[in-house]
Amino acid sequence: MIIGLQIIALIFAFSMIYFVVLHYKRGEIGKGEVAAWMVMWTVAIVIIIFPEILRRFASTFLVTRVFDLMTIGGFILVISMVTSAYIRTKKLEKKLEDLIRKEAMRDANYKNQITNNKQKHK
Amino acid sequence: MNIFIVVPFRNEKKHIVDVVKGLSKYKLPIVLVDDGSTDKSGLKIEGLRLKNLTLLTHKVNLGKGAAMKTGAEYAFANGAGAIIFMDGDNQHDPSDLPKFTKELEKGNVEAVFGARNFAGGVPLIRLLGNKFASFIIRVLFGIKVSDVLCGFKALTGKAYKKIKWESTGYGVETEMIARAGKTKLKFSEVTVRAIYHDKVKGVTILDAIGIMGEIVKWWFTI
Numbered sequence: 001m002i003i004g005l006q007i008i009a010l011i012f013a014f015s016m017i018y019f020v021v022l023h024y025k026r027g028e029i030g031k032g033e034v035a036a037w038m039v040m041w042t043v044a045i046v047i048i049i050f051p052e053i054l055r056r057f058a059s060t061f062l063v064t065r066v067f068d069l070m071t072i073g074g075f076i077l078v079i080s081m082v083t084s085a086y087i088r089t090k091k092l093e094k095k096l097e098d099l100i101r102k103e104a105m106r107d108a109n110y111k112n113q114i115t116n117n118k119q120k121h122k
Numbered sequence: 123m124n125i126f127i128v129v130p131f132r133n134e135k136k137h138i139v140d141v142v143k144g145l146s147k148y149k150l151p152i153v154l155v156d157d158g159s160t161d162k163s164g165l166k167i168e169g170l171r172l173k174n175l176t177l178l179t180h181k182v183n184l185g186k187g188a189a190m191k192t193g194a195e196y197a198f199a200n201g202a203g204a205i206i207f208m209d210g211d212n213q214h215d216p217s218d219l220p221k222f223t224k225e226l227e228k229g230n231v232e233a234v235f236g237a238r239n240f241a242g243g244v245p246l247i248r249l250l251g252n253k254f255a256s257f258i259i260r261v262l263f264g265i266k267v268s269d270v271l272c273g274f275k276a277l278t279g280k281a282y283k284k285i286k287w288e289s290t291g292y293g294v295e296t297e298m299i300a301r302a303g304k305t306k307l308k309f310s311e312v313t314v315r316a317i318y319h320d321k322v323k324g325v326t327i328l329d330a331i332g333i334m335g336e337i338v339k340w341w342f343t344i
Contacts, residue, residue, distance in 0.1 A: 097184055097290060101192045104155070104178040108196065112176065 009048045017041050126197035130189030131210025132157040144216035155193040158183030187294030206276040214274045221312040222276040232281035236274030236314040262341045265303030271295050274314050292329045293336045300340045
């Protein structure tokens with residue numbers, strides 16, 4: 001029998017699938033990303049409905065309770081996602097910095113060229 | 123040696139013209155970097171029409187470190203042998219410039235670091251923060267500099283290549299000193315005067331906490 005917590009988790013998982021499809025339709029994420037997120041949330045739904053599946057894994061990793069295994073798995077997932085987001089942000093920051101710097105230098109060189117040309121014509 | 127002055131600034135409408143006027147007496151090329159000002163400080167500069175003046179404009183605010191790097195890249199790409207950094211808030215006295223040029227012309231050092239005279243006028247919290255940062259830098263990077271947070275400093279092209287920084291914000295001063303320590307940069311120090319016009323601007327306590335975290339990061343990464 002499905003309990004209240006499972007219902008909340010299922011609503012959350014289905015909402016996330018809806019958002020994945022929505023972002024795909026808006027062209028904000030690619031086919032590969034949609035597939036990856038779909039697989040992840042489908043697996044999550046299966047685990048929510050049949051948590052017994054995890055019991056075998058829990059005993060394999062010497063974890064006593066299924067809940068503990070899910071918590072550990074959740075931590076690993078969150079840490080890896082935060083790390084990946086941090087690296088991407090740093091790369092973007094660097095690209096933005098380089099772009100703004102190049103633009104500033106190009107504009108200054110252009111202005112200097114105009115000033116030099118004016119002085120030559122005088 | 124061809125020496126350029128590099129001044130990064132942001133929203134310094136009140137002081138930037140005075141800074142430029144003070145510097146123009148020394149007949150050195152001046153590179154001003156407007157780091158995304160929203161108070162139209164850049165327009166005030168353009169109105170000055172000085173011959174040796176170049177204004178570089180960041181369309182988006184990137185931070186002091188990034189602005190200093192833009193100025194340095196521009197200066198060295200346009201024939202500078204060395205650059206002198208000064209703050210754009212009129213905190214530094216241009217009459218201290220000859221001390222830097224004299225040291226650079228001697229050719230014995232790759233960098234000259236300014237050390238503010240803390241005799242009077244410096245807010246106590248800044249003084250304590252500075253002493254603490256100097257101590258930490260000395261312990262972690264093996265370099266003894268009296269004033270690690272002073273923005274008045276000079277670098278030769280060789281030194282710039284050695285200590286090219288990654289910090290985009292206020293951590294730049296500390297990172298430069300940390301890298302100077304790691305690369306065993308030859309440097310000297312000169313005493314400079316500092317005038318505090320604005321107590322709310324510059325490094326805040328939150329910035330200082332961030333810099334402390336960055337020092338630990340540099341200890342592992344540099």
